[in-house]
Each structure stands twice: as C-alpha cells, then as structure tokens.
Amino acid sequence: YQKSYGEFIQNAFSDEPKLEKKLYDAIDDYNRNKSAAAITKLEKLRKDCQRTVDLYAVTVFLGLCHDDLTLYEDAIVHYDAASKMRSNTTVLSNMGLCHQRLGQFEEAKKAYSAAIQVDPKNEIAYNNLSALYFSQGEYEDALTAAKNAIEINGKMPQALSTAAICSYLLGSKEDYERYYRQAVSNGYDGKKIKTVLERLDPSPL
Secondary structure, eight states, rough: OHHHHHHHHHHTTTOHHHHHHHHHHHHHHHHTTOOHHHHHHHHHTTTTTSSSSEEEEEEEEHHHHHHHHOHHHHHHHHHHHHHSSSSOHHHHHHHHHHHTTTTOHHHHHHHHHHHHOOTTTTTHHHHHHHHHHHTTTTTHHHHHHHHHHHHHTTTTTHHHHHHHHHHHHTTTTHHHHHHHHHHHTOOOOOHHHHHHHHHHHOOOO
C-alpha cells in the first residue's frame, strides 16, 4: 500500500506494528469495496493516533471511504480536516468533487483552485475546474482551465473535448477544429461533441 497510497500513509504508525497492521487492514477493506467495514476500523484506530502523521492517514481514508459510499458531506468533513493538517492536491481535488456533487459550486471551485496551488501540474484538478465552469455556462473560464490541463497533458481527451466545444461557442472555429481532431485522435467520441454543440448552439457545424 505504500506504493499506491504512500502520499497518505507516509510513516503512519511506523513505531507501532500492531496499529500499522490495523491501518492496512482498513485500507484492504476499502480496496475491496467494503468501505463501511473500513470506517468502523478507522474510527477505532483514530483513538490510538499519537502523532499528526497517524491521524492524517486515518482521516484521509475516512474521507475516501465516505466518498466511496456517496456520503459526500461526511467525506468533506474528513477531507477538510486532513487538509488542515497537510495540504495535498489529491485530497483537495476529491473535496472539490464532493462539493460539486452536492451542488456547492463555489466551494468546489475553491477546492480545485487550492489543489492547483499545491500542485500547479495537476491536470485533473484543472480538468475538473474546466468541467465545472462549463456546466455553469462560463465558457471562457472553462476554456482557460481546459487549456491549462492540455498544456500539462496534451492527450487528455476530456479537456480536449471541452476546449473544442468552448472554442466553437466562443466563435473560434479554427481552434474548434484543432481541438476536435486532437480529442478524437485520443479516444473521445466526436459524436458526443457534436451532440453537445447541437444542443447548445442551433447553428449548423
């Protein structure tokens, strides 16, 4: 689990082998889609946390488990608590997604922006921010965030498709064609792009 979750675990419970095993048992439950069981173990383990690094690991996984169970409000509580201990771009991005799923769009924007501040190379946070702006009809901001994601990862189909749609809606047909070709060449269904455009703009492509 150090390889998969090292950024969260770090050296949690490294001086307490029995507690370290309990943490790994809870993570194992989470990985096997037994998040409710994992939460029970993590809540018990939280009482044994002696160091911030221990509490951080437990809190992050409590967030992940509640997120997995679509208990987004509870997940946000844990993600926020973990973020106050240590800023982590993945945790902040996850928190943004939870806010977005609850319709808390301004809070989602803040979380994505915070994730980007921690790691300016986080193309996923940029892509999530782009999708959020797009859903609210803020096409210029959506295009800017999509371009930032593309600059980091030029083969990101979601960002490329958003850039194509926004470019068209903002009147740049040349950019639309370029991003459309790139999106399709990287596996995105071109029909979906055209379907969205037909819904948003009645003028012919």
